[in-house]
Amino acid sequence: MEKANPQGLLSVVMPVYNEAAIVEESIRRVGKVLRDAGIPHELILVDDGSADDSWAKLAGLANGLPWVRAVRLSRNFGKEGAMAAGLDRALGACAVVMDCDMQHPPETLPEMYRLWQNEGIQVVEAIKNTRGKENRLHTWAANWFYGLFRASAGLNLRNASDFRLLDRAAIDAWKCMPERRTFFRAMSTWVGFTRAQVGFDVAPRADGKSRFSVRRLTSLAIDAITSFSAVPLQLVTLGGFVLLLLFALLGIQTVYMKLAGKAVPGFTTVILLLLIIGGTLMVALGIIGIYIAKIYEEVKGRPRYLVQEEKQSRPEDA
Numbered sequence: 001m002e003k004a005n006p007q008g009l010l011s012v013v014m015p016v017y018n019e020a021a022i023v024e025e026s027i028r029r030v031g032k033v034l035r036d037a038g039i040p041h042e043l044i045l046v047d048d049g050s051a052d053d054s055w056a057k058l059a060g061l062a063n064g065l066p067w068v069r070a071v072r073l074s075r076n077f078g079k080e081g082a083m084a085a086g087l088d089r090a091l092g093a094c095a096v097v098m099d100c101d102m103q104h105p106p107e108t109l110p111e112m113y114r115l116w117q118n119e120g121i122q123v124v125e126a127i128k129n130t131r132g133k134e135n136r137l138h139t140w141a142a143n144w145f146y147g148l149f150r151a152s153a154g155l156n157l158r159n160a161s162d163f164r165l166l167d168r169a170a171i172d173a174w175k176c177m178p179e180r181r182t183f184f185r186a187m188s189t190w191v192g193f194t195r196a197q198v199g200f201d202v203a204p205r206a207d208g209k210s211r212f213s214v215r216r217l218t219s220l221a222i223d224a225i226t227s228f229s230a231v232p233l234q235l236v237t238l239g240g241f242v243l244l245l246l247f248a249l250l251g252i253q254t255v256y257m258k259l260a261g262k263a264v265p266g267f268t269t270v271i272l273l274l275l276i277i278g279g280t281l282m283v284a285l286g287i288i289g290i291y292i293a294k295i296y297e298e299v300k301g302r303p304r305y306l307v308q309e310e311k312q313s314r315p316e317d318a
Contacts, residue, residue: 013090121194122195
C-alpha cells in the first residue's frame with residue numbers, strides 16, 4: 001500500500017455519475033488550475049455506477065495522466081458512498097471534495113490550499129454566495145431543511161456544500177466514524193478542528209442537468225436529520241403528552257355535560273377524535289420506523305461501497 005500524507009500533496013476527490021459528456025474537460029480544467037498555482041496534486045475520480053461511458057473516459061484519462069486515479073464502484077451507491085471511496089484512497093496531506101459538474105469552481109482551490117498551508121486551517125469550507133439558477137421552491141425547501149437541521153442537530157449548514165478541504169487529521173477523524181449511512185457535509189462539520197470559510201458563486205452545470213431528483217433530495221434530508229438528532233423521536237413523546245392533555249380536558253367537559261343533562265350525541269366528535277388519534281399514531285409509527293430501519297442498516301454492517309476496479313498510470317507511462 002502506498003504511503004499516505006506526502007508533504008504538501010492535495011488529493012482532489014470527485015464523484016462521477018453519468019458525466020461522460022463533461023468529465024474530460026472538468027478534469028483538465030481542475031488540473032490546469034492546480035498546475036498554474038504550483039500545487040502538487042492527485043485527482044481521485046470515483047465512478048458511482050454510471051450508465052453511460054463515463055468509466056471508459058476515466059480509465060483512459062487514468063492510463064494517460066499520472067496525476068489521475070480512477071475508481072469504479074460495483075453499482076450506484078450514491079454520492080456519499082463515492083465520496084467515502086475517494087477519501088479512503090486519498091494519499092495527500094489534505095483532500096478536497098468537489099463536484100465533477102464544475103458547479104464548484106476549481107478557481108477556488110488555490111485559496112483553500114493557501115489557508116491550509118500558510119495559516120494552518122484544518123477544515124476549509126466553501127460557502128455559497130449565491131445558489132445559482134435555482135427555482136424558488138427549491139430555495140425555500142433548502143432553507144427550511146437547514147433551519148430544521150440546525151434546530152435539531154445544532155450544526156449550522158446554511159449555504160454550505162460538500163466542497164471543502166480537510167487536513168489529514170480531519171480526514172482520519174472522519175474515517176473513525178463508523179456509520180454506514182453517511183452525511184459528509186455534517187460529519188466533516190461535527191469533527192471540529194480549526195476552520196475557515198471561503199465564498200464561491202455556484203456556476204451553471206456544465207451539461208445543464210441535475211442528477212438529484214426530488215425523491216433523492218427528500219431521502220437525503222430525512223437521512224441527515226435522523227442520523228444526527230433524536231429530536232423527531234422526542235417530538236413523538238411531546239405530541240403524546242399534548243394529546244393526553246387535550247383528551248383529559250375533553251373528558252372533563254364530557255362528564256360535566258353529562259351530569260348537567262346537556263349531553264348530546266357526539267358522533268361527529270367521535271369521528272374527529274378517531275381521525276386525529278389514528279393520524280397521530282401513524283405519523284409516530286413512521287418516525288419510529290425510520291430510526292428502527294437505520295438501526296437495522298447499521299447492525300448489518302455492510303460496507304459503504306464496493307469497488308469493481310481501479311485504474312492508474314504505470315510509472316513508465318508517466
